[in-house]
Amino acid sequence: MNPIAFVKNYWRVLLLVVFVGAALVALFVPGGIFADDSVAAAANDTAANETDAAGLTNLQYGLGLDGGTRLSAPVVGMTAEDLEIDSGQTATVERTLYDELGVDPEDAIVRYDEESGSYTAEVFVDNVTRAEFAAALQEADVDATEDDVRDGVTETTREEIVRTIETKVNEAGLSGGRVTTEETLGGEYFIVVQVPDMTSQELRTLLSERGVVEVVAHYPENETQVNETVLVRDDFDTIGSASYNERGGYHYVPVTVSDQKAEEYQQQMVDLGFTSAEGIQNCGIKDPETDEIDFEQGQPNYCLMTVVDDEVVDAHSMGRDLGQSMASGEWENDPQFQMITPTQQDAQSLSVNLQAGSLRAPLDFESSQTYSIQPALADDFKLYSLFIGVLAVFTVSGVVYLRYTDVRVASPMIVTALSEVVILLGFAAAIRMPLDLSHIAGFVAVIGTGVDDLIIIADEVMSEGDVNSRRVFQSRFRKAFWVIGAAAATTIIALSPLAVLSLGDLRGFAIITILGVLVGVLVTRPAYGDILRYLLTGEK
């Protein structure tokens, strides 16, 4: 037989071989089909670092099979949309909101929405009612009623939160954190955070800290001590990582103040008296033994306090050198200083908070969902699911053999069903889809449906006596295929809601099963038909 006729005759089988070959490459050749990581890096960096550890295959494992924590929570807040505000008035409206609702400046914001060309106002606290919010807006001369206010925050806010959390979890010394948003049926959005190597408590602590960092000056004025915020995060240009000063024996984060702010800050320090003889090295509010802050000292104090989420982390006096360079006006040329913290951990979290910025709005842990699993148990699950998969294959093979006792029919059936699983695994490895328990269920389902369809083909082809000609075979095969196509269509329809709706773990199950059905109908089952024809008709 010449090569062209051969290909014509067996193209279905050849296609299957090509698919299985590609899948094996994707699975076992280091680097897989895409030699560089760029293609899939954006899609999933969850386990890029684990590829080496896993060693044997290029498969990536999700939370349930690798350990880690996932937390889904909505954002606290409400939004008034389509507001008409004069472009110069946004700051005034924001200020009115702070005053009327009694919220902190970071808890209310007015933005311009490019797309709709109108303004939106948001508040990020849960103790304000819609009516109060609308009333506050009216107080600011904005035309808004209670009906204009909805629960939830804007997309911009959610995107900011996702970015901030991404930086936070990845800055905390972990890689592979993944942050996404998910929409529920009711139009509510959840922020979904997934990190390997972190317990649920650690993740929750990291996320519940809003991370609003301020430098507050604590100084005497008219016989009493007053506080004034002198620097906020946006005033910093570069932020270093947590460092340790060997000579002084303290932990700190090196920061540089931006050029625009440096002069103002320097002047402020001078005006408030921090660089005077009385101000320098005069801060007694922190107990040197216990590190506790006590404001009731009764004497003038000049302290610079690092405040995170309204909590004083540390307080220090103005250093002699720094004070002098500020007094002489030289400091603004090289506006650096060190934010000192009591412990290494504080320095670490301060650096993270400064670099990531603060969460635009807090997360609502009251309506959250968490899942957390120890890596050891997850490893067990990996082994167990492999075992369950293999067991399922053996069971199916056993039943098929018992039914047909004809090795010519049964063995290609099992081989074809297995190749379906190999193709899917290869696909998962190629797009770096992290495998989870739900995917394993999908694989078992694929083995089940796959064999079902092969049984339909085999029975149909072998019905009514021997298959002795190609034409008889073709017509029977086509009949069988109608049923398979119909069955595949119902399975895909039945599972498509799961693939679209956000129902936690189940999306993976649905996607794998649907893909499996498609691969089966388009690739493996036609190939099985060819193999069976060859074996039964003896046609060379």
Place this chain on the structure above:
Amino acid sequence: MGYFDVPEIDYTRYTNRQLAAVPLAVLAVALLVLVGWFLAFGTPVDAGIDFTGGTELTIETSTDRADVPAAFDEEPASIQAVQAADDQYIVQFTSTDQEALRDQAESNLEPAAGGDGVVQSVSSTSASFGSQARQTALLGIAVAFVGMSLIAFLLFRTFVPSIAIVISAFSDLVIPLAFMNVAGIPLSLGTVAALLMLIGYSVDSDILLNNHVLRRGGDFYESTYRAMRTGVTMTLTSMAAMLVMAISAYAFGIDLLASIGVILFVGLAADLMNTYMLNLSLLRWYKFEGVNR
């Protein structure tokens, strides 16, 4: 051929009424169970913590099982030992204060020898998250069922055979639901997946039967037998795979896979009955009497 073959049933001995009576009676009992549950507990199916909210801990401890509840301030809703691993338990609570539960477990339970702490995994769902998930799941099932029905009508374009598929698929869903109540399996994400899978899986044998009887020539009983030989083999293979998955996953303490396996096993068993008694009787009526009307 084969160590087992599908027996040929002499359908001529039974009337359509007799044939349909059994599956309809089972369906009625299943519906009664669901209605009874609704009247008694306010919900037709017991929902698990995925949908009601609550916390599930997997713990590894050398403390005796009987002493585990005492470690927690709140009485656990359920404790299940993991068969494959010594000293591993899955404990469920209705509380969602996972941090407190975790602390109680770590401080009051003895860690197993060589283990890395007591709490191996925590999964916690708040009540409002759960009720959203429940709505989503219900919608998913409804959409899947309607979609499947539409396809059935598209494929056969005649009322009786199509509605026969829809009715038996409905029964395939209701029977496992009633079974879940009786067997004490709560509705979880895993069981919802299984129910959806069942919608897709169970109509395969109905489509096969309808196709053989309606779209091929030949004697009704002969066509039926051919369809049965293929269809019963298919369903039995799937049932075997699901049973193995259910048993092994239960032994390993992997709830998700175990519940998918059990529900599919029961549903497919129900499907055998529904396809070859209910669907078949409707088809026979249609073929011999309905067509001529």
